Amino acid sequence: MYKLKLASAVIGFSIASSGFAATDIEWWHAMGGANGEKVNEIAKAFNDSQDAYTVKPVYKGNYTETMTSAIAAFRAKKQPHIVQVFEVGTASMMSAKGAIYPVYELMRESGQSFDQRGFLSAVTGYYSDQEGNMLSMPFNSSTPVLYYNKDLFAKAGIKTPPTTWEEMESVSQKLLDNGVKCGFTTAWQSWVQLENFSARQNIPFASEANGFGGLDTKLTFNGPLQVAHIEKMSEWQQNGIFSYGGRRSDSAPKFYSQECAMFMNSSAGYAGIKKNAKFDFGVSQLPYQGSAISEPKNTIIGGASLWVLQGHKKEEYKGVASFLSFLSRAEVQADWHQFSGYLPITRAAYDLTKGQGFYAQNVGTETGVLQMTSGTPTANSKGLRLGNFVQIRDIINEELEGVWAGQKSAQAALDEAVKRGNVLLRKFERANK
Amino acid sequence: MNLWQGAVLMSVYFPHKKLPYLLVLPQLVITLIFFLWPAEQAFEQAFYQEDAFGLSREFVGFDNFVYLFNDPQYYKSIWVTLVFSFSVAFSGLAIALWLAVMADRVIRGKLTYQTLLVWPYAVAPALAGVLWWLLFDPSMGPIALWLQYFGVDWNHFLNGDQAMTLVVISATWKQISYNFLFFLAGLQAVPRSLIEAASIDGASPFKRFWTIVFPLLSPTTFFLLVINLVYAFFDTFGVIDATTQGGPGVSTATMVYKVFNDGFIGLDMGSSAAQSVVLMFLVGVMTVIQFRYIERKVEY
Numbered sequence: 223m224y225k226l227k228l229a230s231a232v233i234g235f236s237i238a239s240s241g242f243a244a245t246d247i248e249w250w251h252a253m254g255g256a257n258g259e260k261v262n263e264i265a266k267a268f269n270d271s272q273d274a275y276t277v278k279p280v281y282k283g284n285y286t287e288t289m290t291s292a293i294a295a296f297r298a299k300k301q302p303h304i305v306q307v308f309e310v311g312t313a314s315m316m317s318a319k320g321a322i323y324p325v326y327e328l329m330r331e332s333g334q335s336f337d338q339r340g341f342l343s344a345v346t347g348y349y350s351d352q353e354g355n356m357l358s359m360p361f362n363s364s365t366p367v368l369y370y371n372k373d374l375f376a377k378a379g380i381k382t383p384p385t386t387w388e389e390m391e392s393v394s395q396k397l398l399d400n401g402v403k404c405g406f407t408t409a410w411q412s413w414v415q416l417e418n419f420s421a422r423q424n425i426p427f428a429s430e431a432n433g434f435g436g437l438d439t440k441l442t443f444n445g446p447l448q449v450a451h452i453e454k455m456s457e458w459q460q461n462g463i464f465s466y467g468g469r470r471s472d473s474a475p476k477f478y479s480q481e482c483a484m485f486m487n488s489s490a491g492y493a494g495i496k497k498n499a500k501f502d503f504g505v506s507q508l509p510y511q512g513s514a515i516s517e518p519k520n521t522i523i524g525g526a527s528l529w530v531l532q533g534h535k536k537e538e539y540k541g542v543a544s545f546l547s548f549l550s551r552a553e554v555q556a557d558w559h560q561f562s563g564y565l566p567i568t569r570a571a572y573d574l575t576k577g578q579g580f581y582a583q584n585v586g587t588e589t590g591v592l593q594m595t596s597g598t599p600t601a602n603s604k605g606l607r608l609g610n611f612v613q614i615r616d617i618i619n620e621e622l623e624g625v626w627a628g629q630k631s632a633q634a635a636l637d638e639a640v641k642r643g644n645v646l647l648r649k650f651e652r653a654n655k
Numbered sequence: 656m657n658l659w660q661g662a663v664l665m666s667v668y669f670p671h672k673k674l675p676y677l678l679v680l681p682q683l684v685i686t687l688i689f690f691l692w693p694a695e696q697a698f699e700q701a702f703y704q705e706d707a708f709g710l711s712r713e714f715v716g717f718d719n720f721v722y723l724f725n726d727p728q729y730y731k732s733i734w735v736t737l738v739f740s741f742s743v744a745f746s747g748l749a750i751a752l753w754l755a756v757m758a759d760r761v762i763r764g765k766l767t768y769q770t771l772l773v774w775p776y777a778v779a780p781a782l783a784g785v786l787w788w789l790l791f792d793p794s795m796g797p798i799a800l801w802l803q804y805f806g807v808d809w810n811h812f813l814n815g816d817q818a819m820t821l822v823v824i825s826a827t828w829k830q831i832s833y834n835f836l837f838f839l840a841g842l843q844a845v846p847r848s849l850i851e852a853a854s855i856d857g858a859s860p861f862k863r864f865w866t867i868v869f870p871l872l873s874p875t876t877f878f879l880l881v882i883n884l885v886y887a888f889f890d891t892f893g894v895i896d897a898t899t900q901g902g903p904g905v906s907t908a909t910m911v912y913k914v915f916n917d918g919f920i921g922l923d924m925g926s927s928a929a930q931s932v933v934l935m936f937l938v939g940v941m942t943v944i945q946f947r948y949i950e951r952k953v954e955y
Binding site for chain 2: 296321466467473475478627629
């Protein structure tokens, strides 16, 4: 199967790159549907704006498929110039020193004027090295927010959405008393309830600054605050305040069907909720532990960024650099942000969107941006840089499901997840020495 | 009489020494390129640990295997695989046989009936998974709501056994069509005269089926058993990936799903290769057992 993928990647590439006068820039991405069409539109706008380069976007399937095919292509020396990689693949990409062309170096060596300060630090922090140099170009970023059912809130006489976890409990209880079946549910449990929970509470998810400091990082999400939080959620799972609805965003139907009055999910889920919810809904910031902190930190992003791969001609990299500059233009960014629901990545794009009155017309779309840009990111809220992180998330899913099913205590599950996760981190360290 | 004896009795003398080799050559080349070479690669990879891009590679001996067999989760996944595979093979064969026997007896509208039964085979495994996933969604799925109406607390997000039932249904559903086709063809090859003779002797339909039809179907059943087990062992990660992703906990994480997940999603090539070597070995042993012990009971 691996061979097959490799072969198809090779054939696909050789067909796609024949016979054009302008220099071709291959861009592999994972944006299907309407977002995919928008990607084509962006590439076309760039191609029309100059004659020297032609950017060719190629849809390669979902995030993992795109990343795997790019890696297979790299092994066969047929890699694209640009590939879109999801945030959890960051550590794998970063460690592949001979395979990637860091964006800051690319921009410098191609003579593009490039000011990193224009970008939102909560976004670029995830994709920068220890010195703050951007290694990849953020493209589509999102962050978890709290969606709530305004109709059910009104019925229960609740005026404002909860801001702390303590209020989550009291508000949910009030909803239950008024006949609602469940208080809240969550999508992406590891991302929302552990990774972002830790960031918001400003406690480490892993040692060595969440892995930014080196490969010898160890998981630390079995600390007292996280354990208390998961313990509480397990208790809530039993009494109906929380209801687990599956991995990824499988829990969405619980919110759509009004079974649960609140839903924690990615800010990029806005369009889907707008389409499916047959009720009035609001968007609010992710709650924080009021008993532990007075002011929450920013949340961590999810989504993907664009990585430039090594092994092409200098002339072609000039094209890549000018395309990345084009992508970070305020009007391109603002258009993409407003269309897709992903966060803006530059301050200028945010201001432009605000100036156009977009947030006033689409209430709730600004919540993610505000939450992500509140305060300066700390070592605990800058992001995560952990190898084998896809599998670590699987482990967390497995262990948390044991908690929700009442088979394990929060402490035992998180301890076990940390232990199993650390084995994978050591494997990654060994493979990437 | 088994296949080998049959071959000896029917053997024909070929004057050319080289021609037979030439004739099987394309088959050998295909086997070599598409089966043996990848298998050898997996075998080799199982002794290395390397980063995703293949920039560095370290020989680690049996480390990948040691790691696997020290992982309690891996033993669980072997057990999950056995439960899953035998459930899929058994229910797929049983339901398809039942449908085929019924379809064989239908006189009017036979073709329509048979065509409809074959349709699910055209559905991609992952899509079939999603279809059943939606039907059984605890909040919105019609079947789940219907079950809840009858007092069954259906929630496959938390209940491992229910999740297993669901993936077994999804994986079996489309395989039924395939089995059905073979069983129907097998049934039509059963000589009518035998059945008629039995009925004249006063054998009930049930007796006729068990003593005449079922034994005569045994080559088909055996063939399908092998095919279905191989399908359940290797071809079902799409269904699992599109639905449970191995959860809740590890209750539906089969071995092949772990190979796929650790290799293609986790990019841990060494462990994934080691797992596929173990899987190859296991299925190899099983196939030998099937051919040695079960095939003896088959009447050709």
